[in-house]
Amino acid sequence: MRLLLRSDTGGVSLTQDFLGDDLIPPYAILSHTWIEGQEVTFRDLMDGTGQNKAGYEKIRFCGQQADRDGLQHFWVDTCCIDKSDHVELQDAINSMFRWYQNAAKCYVYLSDVSITKRKASSGCSEFAWEPAFRVSRWFNRGWTLQELLAPRSVEFFSQEGKYLGNKRSLEQQIYQITSIGVPALQGSPLCNFDVEERLSWMEGRRTTRKEDRAYSLLGIFGIYMLPNYGEGEENAFRRLREEIDRVSSGPQLKEDRICIQNLRLTDPRNDKRRIEETKGGLLKDSYRWILENSDFRRWSDGQQSRLLWIKGEPGKGKTMLLCGIIDELNKLMGKTALLSYFFCQAMDSRINSATAVLRGLLYLLVDQQPSLVLHIRKKHDHAGKALFEDMNAWVALCEIFTDILQDLNQKSTYLIIDALDECVIDLPRLLDFIIQKSIVYPHVKWIISSRNWPDIEGRLERAGNKVRLSLELNAESVSTAVRSYVRHQVTQLAQEKKYDNKTRDAVLAHLFLNAHDTFLWVALVCQHLRDVPRWKVFAKLKAFPPGLSPLYNRMLEHIRNSDDADLCKHILALIATVYRPITLKELTSLIKGLEDMADDIESLREIIGLCGSFLTIQGDTVYFVHQSAKEFLFANASNEIFPSGTEEVHNTVVSQSLKIMSRTLQRDMYGLYAFGYPAKQVKRPDLDPLAASRYSCIYWVDHLHDCNPSPSVNRTGHLLEEGAITNFIKKKFLYWLEALSLCKSVPQGVVSMTRLEAVVEGRIYGDTLLKVVRDARRFIMSHKWAIENSPLQAYVSALLFSPTCSLIRNLFKREKPDWIVIKPAIQEKWSPCLQTLEGHSGWVSSVAFSHDSTRLVSGSVAFSHDSTRLVSGSDDHNVNRGIHLSSNCRWITYNSENLLWLPSEYRPSCSTVSEKMIGTGTGHGRVWIYKVERNERNAS
Ligand SMILES: Nc1ncnc2c1ncn2[C@@H]1O[C@H](COP(=O)(O)OP(=O)(O)OP(=O)(O)O)[C@@H](O)[C@H]1O
Secondary structure, eight states: OEEEEEOTTSOEEEEEEOOSGGGOOOEEEEEOOOOTTTSOOHHHHHHTOOTTSTTHHHHHHHHHHHHHTTOOEEEOHHHHSOTTSHHHHHHHHHHHHHHHHHOSEEEEEOTTOOSHHHHHHHOOOTTTTHHHHHTOGGGGBSHHHHHHHSOSOEEEEOTTOOEEEETTTTHHHHHHHHOOOHHHHTTOOGGGSOHHHHHHTTTTOBOSSTTHHHHTTHHHHTOOOOOOTTSOHHHHHHHHHHHHHHHHTOHHHHHHHHHHHHHOSOOHHHHHHHHHHHTTOOOGGGTTHHHHOHHHHHHHHOSSOOEEEEEOSTTSSHHHHHHHHHHHHHHHHGGGSEEEEEEOOTTOGGGSBHHHHHHHHHHHHHHHSGGGHHHHHHHHHHHTTHHHHSTTHHHHHHHHHHHHHHHTTTOOEEEEEEOGGGOOBSHHHHHHHHHHHHHHOTTEEEEEEEOOOHHHHHHHTTOTTEEEEETTTTHHHHHHHHHHHHHHHHHHHHHHHTOOHHHHHHHHHHHHHHOTTOHHHHHHHHHHHTTSOGGGHHHHHTTSOSSHHHHHHHHHHHHHTSTTHHHHHHHHHHHHHOSSOOBHHHHHHHSTTOGGGTTOHHHHHHHHHHTTTTEEEETTEEEESOHHHHHHHHHHSHHHHSTTOHHHHHHHHHHHHHHHHHHHOOTTTTOOOSTTOOGGGOOOOSSOTTTTTHHHHHHHHHHHHHHOOOTTOOTTTSSSOHHHHHHHHHHHHHHHHHHHHHTTOHHHHHHHHHHHHHHHHTTTOOHHHHHHHHHHHHHHHHHHHHHHHOGGGGGTHHHHTSOTTOHHHHHTGGGSOTTOOSOOOOOSSOOSEEEEEEEEEEEEEEEEEETTSSEEEEEEEEEOTTSSOEEEEEEEEETTSSSOOOOSOOEEEESSSOOOOOOTTEEOSOEEETTEEEEEEEEEEEEEEEEEOGGGTTTO
16 A cells, blocks of 8 residues: 655655555545546656646545544545556556544545535535535545445545534435435444445446446455456446355354344444543543552553553543543554443443443454354254343353353453443342452453442452552642643634634633533533633633532523423433433424424424533434433432422323324334334334434333332323224234334343333233233244234234234224235134243253243253264253243263263242243243143143
8 A cells, every 4th residue: 555645845745565564654544536637646746747637636635534533644535546567457456445434533535515605605504515415426426425434534624624513413415315324434344334335325426437336346245356447337347246145144143143143232333432432532631640649550560460440530531531441442452452332321221231341342242353253153043043132141151251251262352331320220230240350360450430439448458469440549640640631622612613812811810710520511611611702601600609509409490591491301300311312303292382393493493402511412313422421410409300200200101102103103104114124124214203212112011110110000190091002003013013114123022011000910800911021922922933024014914823812903903905805714712832932952851940930941851963973962041031041051062872960959840920830831942931720731
């Protein structure tokens, strides 16, 4: 790879050809569309010509921008490849994706998007360039697809070289323009997207040479293929397909991929990037102190100190400190060590549990050393995705993690976990695991961070070899770091708001005096000041008291005094109560009075802006600015934000959810038409009919459950009327199942129905509701597989194969296909078979219950393909849940006879589970769970 080097005088020269990625210095890369005959070529550069061509401007722009970003080198496709050299061109085509991927920055130069022109004519708002952006040629060209997807950092510039935004800040617009899903834009590994989806991204894109439409996809599929110009587009695509099939049909690779896809809950690299971006970027001067800190050095240099615990009060900069440490370790260790990390976030239920932490850490380890996936596959091949989700997930993940740490075989490994206090589920287990592993494996070093919580402190006391680094005890370093941060923030602010020196100095002085070593306080005040007109700054400064709580109080007071106080408080209460961050559209459906605003996103943004600095919007999702803001509302303002308790908010969410679902759910919402249309291939339409009701579909039962757990609540005084739920199930149940499938959430639906049955049983509701809920639960349990795989099967096989007396079948008989003339003969009532558990590959020969009747173990035997070996296995299930739970299985291979081991706590027989008598039956690969009527017990 050849790069361009900018001299001090602004001239540009080509470097040597770097052979080997490790030798290439950091560089920026240009993405643009070509102007026929006006691009500067390799030959031009060699001959010292080309400065008069229009394309030279782009080279100048790229060099200057790289310089501003502290990069000496940059790359431009027009002149860094010698296209007259056939071999070099072939090599470049196959390397291009990697070159974009490895670039420190990618600048997209949009020659057809101008800011000044539009400003002059329209007078004009910040986003006046957006219409031109949306129709820019850049989005219609073939090569620019990989230039959008491969680099981590993609920044967009107008023809004047003015910054318009980056891949993250313009995510929604790019998604709307290209239909490329947000996860792909956020850097999710492209192998996670199926072949058809990736091919579809090229639709509507053009290239000058037809064959390039296929060649420009090579990197996106991670394949190598020699270009052969002249073969024509059709042949090029045929060869591309063949190569894709060849690579992906390797059974090993395919299984590995599925295993990694199932393991992936989040990509912690994306979380890190998102956190840094939303916090305004990572400032080196504010974390560098740690590298020289004596405790940190003791941990990094010492053999014995394997666990570093960084602790401090809210907003002291722990998360950003860890981001900095990760960057430094990455730089320092390169590929000589493995580095994996995870950021816990209490407000996001995907990433606030101990299992999520282990999954995230494993994901990054496997990404760096793919051979490690074998340890996961040992269990995953048997259990599938349930391995990571069922009630035994923690046990299974611990075993896998331990195997991997052992296998790493002395390779240096760094594991970093931020914000343990935000690990809401199973923190004690996670702490014990960390302590134990940090003692056993000398090649593994851990960094964890948390607030000063006595519980964590108490538990960590047991870790003998830890180093404790308290931010409060390093006040001097933190104070200097905060001062750097203040300086940086105020300089930016002064530039943006055009402060004169006096105003700037006043702001600086106020922040220096009152920050008390708390980054977050500074960040919040500066955010406020962005909305304050320059001339009011002096007066406003006094309104920011020192300390986080007083500042939050002040922010609340501001809301209290505003015209929209009630609306803001409702919004704050809702955002504090939901189980995952919600989008603006979902917000409109859950707040009374905002229902009609789903299409007025700009006004919604304004409304969120009214909630002071408590909330922030990323993409189109609403978050608290910081976990401490949410905690403040619960601890210091709950009377005001939740005047009737949180139950009331749950209540409202349920009734609003029922409303929006009743309004939006209907048959074939995505226009799939074909009954067998695979769920995997379903793409969200641009105008997603579920956009406003997605959250409701998945969580309404959870909110119902949390409305008021007391069974003695008087039904009439309760907002939740039996009628609303009964009506919803009677009228919308089947559409809800389809929606769950479209949202890839059928398993959550099964759990919801089990929960709903328990809630209804525990309350003073009428019989009708209970009957219909029980029937609906049997319905989803019986047909979950079909509906999960093809959403429209809810109207075909599910209805046809339900018992003739099923309430749901009869309520929705109008939906049954009329083209099936000969209908299958089906029994009248639901069969006693409650559930079928699958997973074994041989005959299941033994089944037993645990003493507490909550668990079931099954055993099977099978011959190997060549019939020389007998394999026996056991499988563990949880009886109370509606999903197959099959982790914890141990496969044992024998040379001779079948030896099946069952732990002694299990005993054969029927059992009473949730007041029902349960029996079991077995077959090839399956275990059936039956409901046993007392007088039938012996018979079954
Ligand atoms: N090195 C840094 N570079 C840029 N911004 C920083 C840096 N350190 C802290 N900040 C700013 O301070 C704010 C608070 O920092 P951070 O979230 O890291 O605190 P924390 O100690 O992890 O808080 P908590 O314990 O409440 O989660 C961030 O949102 C960011 O705006």
